Amino acid sequence: MRLADTFRFARDAATGNPLRTALSVLAMSIGVAAVVVLTALGDGARRYVVDQFSSLGTNLVIVLPGRSGTGGFNPATAITSTPRDLTVDDAAAILRSPAVKRLAPLAVGLSEISYGGRLREATVAGTTAEFLEVRRMDLAQGRFLPREDWNRGSSVAVIGSKIREELFGPEPAIGQLVRLGDRRLRVVGVLKSTGQGLGMNTDELVIVPVALAQAIFNSNTLFRILVEAKSREAIPQAKDQTLEIIKSRHQGEEDVTVITQDAVLATFDKLLSALTLGVAGIAAISLAVAGILVMNVMLVAVTQRTGEIGLLKALGAPARTIRLAFLMEAAMLSTVGALVGYGLGQAGAFAIRQFFPVFPAYAPQWAVIAGLGTALATGLIFGVMPARRAARLDPVEALMRR
C-alpha cells in the first residue's frame, strides 16, 4: 500500500468515528497544553526574578560597610570593634581599578519633603550623576543630578513619580522649590515610574547629591557603593580590586563586604529552572495518561473494525500494511492532539501575559519540543500494541465477526 493511501485510509478511519477521535485528541491536547502553560508559568517566574535583579543594573558589584564573614583574631579588630565608615573618598579610590567602568556612592536616609503645605516622609538617596547609568534608570522629565565634584552638593533633587504626583498633582514639578529637612532644593528631574525594583521603590525616592545628603543626615558614611564592572568577565576582578583598595585605605583591615549580583542571580536562576523542570515533569504525566487513552481508543477501534481487518486480509493486505494503517491512525490522533494542545497552551500563555503584563509567561523552547515529542512518542508507542493485535487477527474469525 502506498504511503499516501495508507495516510488517507487512516485519516478516513479516524474521522469515521468523530466522537471517539475528538475525545482522544482532546486528552492529548490537554496534556500538551498543560506542559506548555505550566512551563510558561515556571519559566515566567524565573524570568521575572532575573529581570528584577537585572533592573538593579548589570555587572554590578556592591560594597557595603561591615564584615559579614568570620575571620581569625586580628589585633586591629581587637582595638576597633566597630567597622570604619565607608566614605565618598573610598568610592573615588575604587575608580582607580582598571576593571571598574563607573560607580555610584549611595547614602540613604529618611527625611520629610514638603511643597505648598503638603508634606510626606520619603527615602532620600544621596548619590552622584553616575547613579542613573549604574542603576539603569530612566527619567520621565527634566534631567538627572549634575556632573560635579562629589564633595560639592548642589541644591537640586530628582524625585520619584509617586512623590511628584502626591506633592504636585497636576502642576508642573520641574523648577519648583521643595523643602527637604531644613534645605530648600530645586526639582530638576522626575524618575520614570518602574513599579518594580527590589529593596527600594524608586517611585517614592528623592535623589540628591551625595554631599548634600550627608550634610542633611550629618554623617560621613555611605550606605552602599554600587560598582559597575567593565564586563561580565571583569566582575571577579573588579570585586578583588575593590576589596584590595578598600583594605589598603582602611589600614589593612577587611571591614567591608563585597557582593556580586551574579552569584545571587545564578542561585535564583538555578532554583527556578529546577522548579520549571519539576512542573514540566508533572505535566508530562498527563501526556502519558493521554497516550494510554489513545491506546485504549485504538484497541476499541481494532475490536470494532475486526470485520474490516479480516476483509483487508482477504483482499491481500499483508500484516505490515494493517500494522502501518493502525499505527498511522494512532500517530494521527496524537499529532493532531499535540498540535491543538500546542495552540491551546500558547493561547493560555498569551492570556496570562495579557492579564499580568509584568509576568513574562513564555514557554521555554525545550519544554515545547519535549512536550510535542513526548506526545508523539507516547501516541506511537501506545499505538504499537493495538496495531500488532490488528495485524495478528485470524482472517477467518475476523471475517465472521461483523
Added chain:
Amino acid sequence: MALIELSGIERVFHLGDSEVHALAALDLSIEAGEYVAVMGPSGSGKSTLLNLLGLLDRPNAGTYRLEGRDITTLSPDEQAKVRSERIGFVFQSFHLVPRLTAAENIALPMTLAGIPPRERAERVAQALRDYGLENRADHRPDQLSGGQRQRVAIARATIMRPAMILADEPTGNLDRATGDEVVRLLEELNGRGVTLVVVTHDQGLGARARRQIMMEDGHLKRDSGASGHRNAEAAGNPS
C-alpha cells in the same frame, strides 16, 4: 495442470477437549475455468473448504497446489500476495467498508496492492460501467440497495483480474430477483474463463453449476465431476 489440487487435506478444530475434523482426507481437483457449487448441511465443512481455497486458513495436513505451486508452505505475506493477485472473494454479507464510497470499495484491492492512483481510477471507472454503478460511485454502502452492494462486492472481487472467484452464499442476503441478477453476473465472469467456486445452501443455485460437490462431516460425499476433466472448454482461460 489443474488450477486447484488438494490432496490429503486435514483440518482439525479443538473445541474444549474434543477434536472436530472439519475436513478429513480430502482430495479435490478443480480445473481452470470450472464452475463448481459446494453444497452440504451446516457444519459439513464447506465453509472451511472455501477458507482453505482462499488461503484464509491453513490445513493441519495435506498439500494445496494452486496453479502447480505448493502454497501451504508459503509465508503469510506470500499468501497475502497470492490472495491479492489470484483470488477474489464474494461474501454473503458483502463486507464493504462502510465509510468508503462504492468507487473506493471497488478500488480497495488495488489500493492495498499499491497500484498507482491513475490506473486505479481508470479500472474503477470501467468496473462501474460494467456493473451499472456509474450513478452510485460516490454513494456509501448504507446508501445502496442489497443488489447494488453485492455488485460493488463483485466488482471489487474482479478488479485485480483474479484466476478464481470464491463466493460464500452470494445470494443469501438478497431477494430472489436480485439474487438471480448477481448469479448471472458471476456466471458471466465464469463464461470469460474465471474459475468460480460457490458455496451455497440453495439447491436451485447449486443446480446451475456445471459441477456439484456435496460435503458431509468433512468428507466429499458426492462429486458430480470427480474426474475433474469434464470441462474441456476451459482451454481459453489466462492461466
